[in-house]
Amino acid sequence: MRSNSRFRTAALAATALLAALSLTACGDTDGNADKTGAAAPAGSTASSGTGKDTEGAGTEDQARNASSASEGKSGDKGGDTAGAKNSTGSDTGRKSSAGSTGNTGSPVTCTGDNTKVTISKVSRPINHLLLTATNTGSRPCYAYNAPALRFDDAQSVFPVLRSSVPQAVVALEPGQSAYAGIGLFGESDGQDLYEGTDLTVYFTPRSNSGSTGSPTELKLPADTRWGDNGFVTYWQSDMAVALTY
Known part of the structure; x- marks a missing residue:
């Protein structure tokens, strides 16, 4: 009877040990899963880094576009200035032409x-x-x-x-x-x-x-x-x- 009891006790102990081992194994798996899960944000960060590079490229494009736009505006202003000068010259030509006629009044x-x-x-x-x-x-x-x-x-x-x-x-x-x-x-x-x-x-x-x-x-x-x-x-x-x- 005692032998059977001891055997049972040993069996229960072995079963408990196996259960503990099983839990430890599961814990390791979960840990790995957590690590894998933590790696996903790292991968996302890398993607975000790539996104930053793209954003940087976009910023450079925008800077270039802004520079082109600025140059375009400067060109427009230069054109307006030239136009104003031409207009002034044209006005001056008209004044000179009026002066050349004498404009001395009616005969x-x-x-x-x-x-x-x-x-x-x-x-x-x-x-x-x-x-x-x-x-x-x-x-x-x-x-x-x-x-x-x-x-x-x-x-x-x-x-x-x-x-x-x-x-x-x-x-x-x-x-x-x-x-x-x-x-x-x-x-x-x-x-x-x-x-x-x-x-x-x-x-x-x-x-x-x-x-x-x-x-x-x-x-x-x-x-x-x-x-x-x-x-x-x-x-x-x-x-x-x-x-x-």
């Missing part, structure tokens, strides 16, 4: 107040004088019709040659001149000739009625003789044309 009538009038003797045609009126004002002026001439103390003005009417009214910019030819006397014989010393030049208005502005008093060239059947041409823009009559 006025040529008179003795805004012109300098001179008279000279010419060799051809014979018995002719040339009258020149130069615009000395700051505005353009129109030399209307023909000058009205009075020799010395004559009772009437000199005859005007109607066939010399120009195609257009002579317009003078400041500094430009108009010309009128004076035929001192006609070709017929037996006409009376007068020794001339002074000449008064009157300017006529557009209406060709009366005179306008101040007249100009001139001294005639020496030995000037004039007759009642002489003539004066209309104002011409070309000296040669004024002397063809």
